Amino acid sequence: MPHDIARLHHVGHVVSDIARAMTLYRRLGFHVPPPSVPALAPREGAAPEPFGAANTHADFSRSFVELVTPVKPGNTAGLPSEARIVPLQVPPEALPLVLSRIDAASNRLRGRLDRFEGLHIVMFSSPDIDGAANSLTALGVGHGGVNTVGRPVETPDGVRTEPVRYLEIDGTPEGRVGVVADLDPEFQHTRHLDHPNGAQELVEAVLCVPDGQLPLFRERYERFLGRQIPAEGPVTLLTGADLPDLLPGEDPPALPALVACTVAVRDIARVRALLAENGLPVRETTRGEPFVPSEAALGAALIFREA
Template sequence: MVFATRDAEQTAIRLDQAGVRHGGARALQRPVTTAEGTELAPIKFLEISDDDPAAPPNMVPEGRVGAAEDAPHELLDAQTGLAHPNGATGLTECVLCVGDSDLQAAGERYERYLGLPASLDRSTSSFTLDSSRLTLTTPDGLAALLPGERPLTAPGISAYTVEVADLAAAEAHLRAQNVEFGRSADGRPFIPAKAAFGTALVFQQSQETA
C-alpha cells in the first residue's frame, strides 16, 4: 500500500519527528508512456518499517507500506493506454482489516504515518486523503461493509474501491464477462475476494462524471 506525497523528503522528516521508522527517501524511475513514446520519469519513494527492530526490514504487520512522490503532473496527464473496458478512472479507497483487539492501535499507527486524525465509526477507523480514503476495520466490520466477506488474513488489505466513469456500464461489463458480484451495505457492486484473487474489488460512480 503506497500513499501519494508531494515531497518524499519532507515526508521522511515528518515521520522522523513522529518517531516512525522508515528506510529514507530513495530516488527511483518509473516508465511513463505518452504519445511521444515511453520515458523513465524520476520519482522518490520510502517504506515504513515496523517499530520492532526484530521485524523484517521495511515491513509493518500488514506488509509493505510506503509513500511515493510521483512523476510531474504534466507528464502523468499526458499518459496514454490507461483506458479499461470497465471504465475505471482511479483508486479511491483501501480497506485494511485488523484483529478485533488491534483496531485502536492500528488507528494510532496510521495517525502517525499520515499525520492525520482518524474518523471513528463503530468498528471502523477512516482517514480522508484528498480524493481517496483509507478504512481500517475488523473482520465483523468488513462483513458489515461487504456482506459475506471475511478477511483472508488480518492484518491485511481486504478490499479496495475504484471509481468508474459509468457505474451501470461497469456492471454490464461484469455481467457480460460472467463475473460474480454482490452488493455492499450501501448498494455498490463488488467482486468478492474469492473471485478477485483474495481482495474484494468495489466499484463506485466517479463524482466527476456522475
C-alpha cells in the same frame, strides 16, 4: 506529517500468475498493458537475465493499481509472450549491491505470496516526499528514508526513465506501506486512462485487523497521514468480526490484511452491465456499492464507487 497526504498513490496486487491476473483485470473493465520485467547481467560480460519482479498497472489520473509477481532469475516461465524485457544499465562496481537489493525485494514478494495471493502494498501520495519523510521522523515513525528508482516509460520519442521517489514505513505486518511522490505530470500523456469500465481513480484501501487491535492500527495510520482518518478513504480500518458488515461473504485470509480496494467510476450502471456481460459475480457492500468478491478476483475484493 503535513495534511497534504490525502489520497492513495497505488495499491499492489501480488499474484502467482500475472497473465491470469491481466485477463481478470481486463474482464473487470480495466486497460492493462503488457507487463515489464527487468533484466540484468549477473556478472560482467554475461548476457542480461530477467529477475526481480514483473509488473503492470491499471493507470488513473493520479493513482494506479499494480499487478506484480516475483520472477526467478533467468526464468520467464509464466510470463505472457507480450511481456517487455527491460535491460538495466548498472556500473560493474555497483552490480553486487543492486543484485542483492533486488533479490531481497523479490524474496519479500515471494513471502507475501506464500502468505496469501492478494493485496500486499498500499502507498500514499505526497507532493513533498522530503517533507513527508521529515514529518514522519519527527512523529517517531520509522522508515528507510527517501529512495529514487527509475521506471522505463515508452514515449513517442522512445523509452525514457521516469524518476520515482518513495519511502517505506517500518514495522507494517499488513504489507508494504509507504509514501510516494505525486505522479510526474510530464509522463501523464504516456498512461492509458480510458478504461472500458470508466474508472477514474483509486480512492480507498480496506485494511482488516485483529479483534482488539483497531485502536492501535488507527493511531498508527493517523500518524502516517498526519490527521484523523476520514469516513471515506484513503484507508478504511475494521476488524475481522466487522468485515462482513461492509463486505458480506468476505473472510480475511490472514490478519492483519489488505482485503479490498475501491475504484471510482463515471457510471456505476455501466460497470454493472460490463461485469454481468463478462460473467463475473457481483455482491453489494452495505453502502450499496457493487463489488467483485475476493474468491473471484485472486484474493482481493474490488469495490466500484460512482465518482
